[in-house]
Amino acid sequence: MPLYHTEDQAMLAETASQFIADEGAIAKQLRHLRDTECKDGFGTALWKQFAEMGFTGILVGEEDGGMGMGHVEAGIVLEEIGRNLTPSPFLTSAVVAATALGGASAELRGRYLPGLLSGDSVFAVAIDEGLKHRPERIACRAEKAGNGFRLSGNKDFVIHGASADMLVVAARTSGADDDREGITLFAVPRDAAGMSHDAVRLVDSSVATHTRFDGVELDGDAVIGEVDGGREVLNRMLMAGRVGAAAEGVGVARGAMDMTVDYLRQRKQFGKLIGEFQALQHRAAHLYSEVEIARAVVIKTQQLLDEGSEKADLMSSVAKAKVARAAGLSVREAVQMHGGIGMTDEYDVGLYMKRDRALQEFMGDAWYHAGRVAELSGY
Amino acid sequence: MSDLEAFRAETRAWLEANCPPEMREPVRDEEDVYWGGRNASFKSDAQKAWFEACLAKGYTVPAWPKEYGGAGLTPAEAKVLREEMTRINARSPLSSFGIWMLGPALLHFGTEGQKQRFLNEIARGEIRWCQGYSEPGSGSDLVSLQTFGEDRGDSWVVNGQKIWTSYADKADWIFCLVRTDKANKYQGITFMLFDMASEGVSTKPILLISGSSPFCETFFDDVKVPKSYGEDCPAQVGEINRGWDVAKYLLGHEREMISGAGGGDRTATIGAVLKRMVGEIDPVLRAELAMFDVDALAYTAMGEKFLDEIKVGKAHPAQPNMMKYAGTELNKRRHELMMAAGGSRALEWDSAETRGGQVARGWLRTKGNSIEGGTSEVMLNVISKRILDLPGA
Ligand SMILES: Cc1cc2nc3c(=O)[nH]c(=O)nc-3n(C[C@H](O)[C@H](O)[C@H](O)COP(=O)(O)OP(=O)(O)OC[C@H]3O[C@@H](n4cnc5c(N)ncnc54)[C@H](O)[C@@H]3O)c2cc1C
Ligand SMILES: Cc1cc2nc3c(=O)[nH]c(=O)nc-3n(C[C@H](O)[C@H](O)[C@H](O)COP(=O)(O)OP(=O)(O)OC[C@H]3O[C@@H](n4cnc5c(N)ncnc54)[C@H](O)[C@@H]3O)c2cc1C
Numbered sequence: 001m002p003l004y005h006t007e008d009q010a011m012l013a014e015t016a017s018q019f020i021a022d023e024g025a026i027a028k029q030l031r032h033l034r035d036t037e038c039k040d041g042f043g044t045a046l047w048k049q050f051a052e053m054g055f056t057g058i059l060v061g062e063e064d065g066g067m068g069m070g071h072v073e074a075g076i077v078l079e080e081i082g083r084n085l086t087p088s089p090f091l092t093s094a095v096v097a098a099t100a101l102g103g104a105s106a107e108l109r110g111r112y113l114p115g116l117l118s119g120d121s122v123f124a125v126a127i128d129e130g131l132k133h134r135p136e137r138i139a140c141r142a143e144k145a146g147n148g149f150r151l152s153g154n155k156d157f158v159i160h161g162a163s164a165d166m167l168v169v170a171a172r173t174s175g176a177d178d179d180r181e182g183i184t185l186f187a188v189p190r191d192a193a194g195m196s197h198d199a200v201r202l203v204d205s206s207v208a209t210h211t212r213f214d215g216v217e218l219d220g221d222a223v224i225g226e227v228d229g230g231r232e233v234l235n236r237m238l239m240a241g242r243v244g245a246a247a248e249g250v251g252v253a254r255g256a257m258d259m260t261v262d263y264l265r266q267r268k269q270f271g272k273l274i275g276e277f278q279a280l281q282h283r284a285a286h287l288y289s290e291v292e293i294a295r296a297v298v299i300k301t302q303q304l305l306d307e308g309s310e311k312a313d314l315m316s317s318v319a320k321a322k323v324a325r326a327a328g329l330s331v332r333e334a335v336q337m338h339g340g341i342g343m344t345d346e347y348d349v350g351l352y353m354k355r356d357r358a359l360q361e362f363m364g365d366a367w368y369h370a371g372r373v374a375e376l377s378g379y
Numbered sequence: 380m381s382d383l384e385a386f387r388a389e390t391r392a393w394l395e396a397n398c399p400p401e402m403r404e405p406v407r408d409e410e411d412v413y414w415g416g417r418n419a420s421f422k423s424d425a426q427k428a429w430f431e432a433c434l435a436k437g438y439t440v441p442a443w444p445k446e447y448g449g450a451g452l453t454p455a456e457a458k459v460l461r462e463e464m465t466r467i468n469a470r471s472p473l474s475s476f477g478i479w480m481l482g483p484a485l486l487h488f489g490t491e492g493q494k495q496r497f498l499n500e501i502a503r504g505e506i507r508w509c510q511g512y513s514e515p516g517s518g519s520d521l522v523s524l525q526t527f528g529e530d531r532g533d534s535w536v537v538n539g540q541k542i543w544t545s546y547a548d549k550a551d552w553i554f555c556l557v558r559t560d561k562a563n564k565y566q567g568i569t570f571m572l573f574d575m576a577s578e579g580v581s582t583k584p585i586l587l588i589s590g591s592s593p594f595c596e597t598f599f600d601d602v603k604v605p606k607s608y609g610e611d612c613p614a615q616v617g618e619i620n621r622g623w624d625v626a627k628y629l630l631g632h633e634r635e636m637i638s639g640a641g642g643g644d645r646t647a648t649i650g651a652v653l654k655r656m657v658g659e660i661d662p663v664l665r666a667e668l669a670m671f672d673v674d675a676l677a678y679t680a681m682g683e684k685f686l687d688e689i690k691v692g693k694a695h696p697a698q699p700n701m702m703k704y705a706g707t708e709l710n711k712r713r714h715e716l717m718m719a720a721g722g723s724r725a726l727e728w729d730s731a732e733t734r735g736g737q738v739a740r741g742w743l744r745t746k747g748n749s750i751e752g753g754t755s756e757v758m759l760n761v762i763s764k765r766i767l768d769l770p771g772a
Contacts, residue, residue, distance in 0.1 A: 004684070286704075296680045318676045370670050378654065
């Protein structure tokens with residue numbers, strides 16, 4: 001596959017770009033939701049529109065009524081979400097949870113996918129425990145109880161946890177905390193008794209929860225995939241989430257860069273446009289180069305994932321780490337090159353910096369993924 | 380099976396049968412590279428066999444049309460061939476400035492007669508070319524060049540000096556920028572081709588920090604260049620006084636080549652290689668290696684994307700400048716890390732263990748990557764101006 005969009009993908013990109021620039025614009029969504037202290041941290045009306053556009057079903061198989069498309073297409077939507085800083089449950093619901101449900105029984109798919117396709121449901125994923133993304137270690141436990149399980153433990157950084165109709169929870173059903181095997185994934189409905197959320201607003205105005213499971217009773221049919229054999233589906237969720245977050249990060253990086261380059265062409269100091277100063281030109285050109293490379297590794301990884309290539313695992317970490325570096329650079333340069341105005345709440349560049357910070361942590365930061373690249377390469 | 384898959388299977392079988400095991404070993408030094416030319420000799424039977432097999436198949440220049448010595452592969456087929464060669468670490472059968480630089484310029488600007496003659500000579504490895512661009516007073520500001528060709532009717536008489544001319548002392552012919560109109564800066568340069576054996580051409584090797592002398596000062600002292608080498612085969616490429624267009628076009632290809640794009644699907648990370656070589660790696664250095672490997676693997680994807688896009692006209696015309704900038708800065712970092720991991724052994728200058736100081740010499744050579752073919756600073760200037768559209772750049 002050549003590393004550019006097919007005709008169909010280019011059409012989707014055009015549609016998504018138009019639609020999200022209009023409906024998902026910063027003033028209309030992010031600022032509005034933030035300033036009205038929306039408790040979900042995203043707009044349900046826009047989520048409905050996403051469904052009408054068919055976006056929510058991109059990664060849902062045709063046999064389940066979805067579009068049966070791939071990560072390249074999901075990434076197209078995510079990049080526009082990133083560029084417009086649109087608060088949306090798309091990444092957790094339509095990418096990560098949808099990937100999990102792809103490995104679930106027909107019964108579970110029938111229970112949850114229609115709500116995703118119609119835009120009536122939102123899903124969250126509960127993987128992290130503690131301050132950093134370390135999915136190798138899972139201590140949250142589900143013990144066999146009768147025909148089902150009893151789930152106990154804590155999860156952190158559960159984005160949209162309190163708003164979600166269903167949470168995909170990675171729990172341990174056997175073995176020690178650090179074991180590779182012994183993981184089981186559960187679809188936990190919002191009204192499950194014994195589940196409680198401590199919702200916290202984050203720096204980017206999104207809302208996450210510290211979620212506690214206190215002997216939550218689950219039927220055997222809440223299990224996604226195999227009991228004790230959940231690691232494989234979990235890994236697929238992680239790859240999807242990493243590449244997805246990377247695609248969104250590219251959007252953030254490009255959005256901030258475009259604002260900056262525009263500003264360099266307008267702002268005058270010392271009787272000149274500041275874009276005439278070579279000190280700034282070279283930094284902008286270096287930034288461009290980093291962002292281009294980040295884009296390239298993202299589309300490469302999306303394609304590998306869609307082809308089912310075994311390289312996708314390594315490359316999803318490369319993509320996440322590379323984008324983290326490039327997007328971090330982009331937002332820092334954006335604020336700096338805007339001078340004083342970059343520090344103001346009124347101006348949007350600061351919002352890019354905040355969103356980037358949250359995306360850095362989601363599904364593992366640059367250090368975690370660089371470490372993974374070293375490990376997978378044998379050093 | 381699609382045509383492309385069939386081509387891949389066929390290519391794999393052909394490589395298996397024709398690429399000798401020795402030609403799948405990494406290139407260790409200059410000796411391992413076959414440059415062709417009048418005075419060329421093969422270093423080994425394997426090198427000769429590999430070159431001849433490729434020559435017969437048109438694979439010294441796979442994407443060039445068959446009538447000019449190539450195999451006429453489509454872009455997609457050329458990509459498959461490149462991937463399959465990288466997969467088995469096959470060496471390039473023939474390296475030359477003719478293939479990387481002059482060839483593409485001739486394909487674009489040359490007359491039919493020039494293409495028939497020069498492209499076939501390049502494809503067959505018969506003539507080795509060098510590049511006469513830089514002068515002592517004209518480096519980054521190349522357009523200020525002063526080497527002058529006086530019009531004598533059916534010939535020019537060229538006087539002046541070039542510098543940093545890579546392999547001038549080994550080359551058979553030169554493609555050379557010569558001022559033919561002193562009154563006109565940009566439209567007063569002619570892109571000339573002539574024989575380095577011409578009377579009045581002399582070269583003087585320059586010793587580099589790496590201890591080798593691959594490049595020279597090149598002097599032209601009343602060198603007579605005929606205006607024509609036969610029917611439809613003028614000595615200049617493009618129009619007289621319009622050589623700057625050709626020069627810039629060629630620089631795009633040179634930058635692409637130096638950028639290392641199309642290095643293929645390398646997945647061997649430098650961290651893994653160094654760990655095998657030196658054993659223990661300091662944890663802080665390991666972190667740097669890991670960050671480098673992230674950048675290197677991402678850049679490999681960029682190279683692939685760039686080549687895919689350039690083939691269908693989707694790449695920004697100034698994108699080779701970005702590739703050259705990023706690729707050469709990355710390569711310098713790679714060699715810094717190799718030196719760091721190698722410790723005191725990497726410092727050895729002529730020991731047998733280091734094959735005559737290959738690590739240190741290689742490290743020093745890479746410092747030229749961000750200078751040759753246009754410096755990193757000049758690349759950033761071009762990106763600012765042509766891609767980011769920044770003012771007054
Ligand atoms: C937190 C904060 C507190 C402040 N408090 C005060 C205060 O109490 N009183 C007060 O008077 N001011 C205050 N300032 C203003 C501050 O001094 C200015 O913001 C600063 O001088 C930069 O000017 P500017 O914002 O107009 O940016 P600009 O000058 O427009 O700069 C924009 C960008 O262009 C770059 N640039 C500009 N000229 C050149 C050049 N020649 N070469 C290369 N790059 C160039 C800048 O480095 C910057 O990255 C404060 C600012 C901040 C952020
Ligand atoms: C290994 C090697 C092989 C080479 N092979 C060949 C060859 O085969 N044929 C040939 O013709 N030439 C060759 N060159 C020459 C090469 O093209 C020149 O060295 C290069 O163009 C830079 O010119 P210069 O050395 O005169 O440096 P200068 O142009 O004098 O540059 C000095 C410094 O100033 C910086 N600078 C210059 N202008 C600007 C600007 N506008 N903005 C910001 N910074 C600037 C440069 O980036 C550099 O850091 C080779 C060079 C090397 C190192």
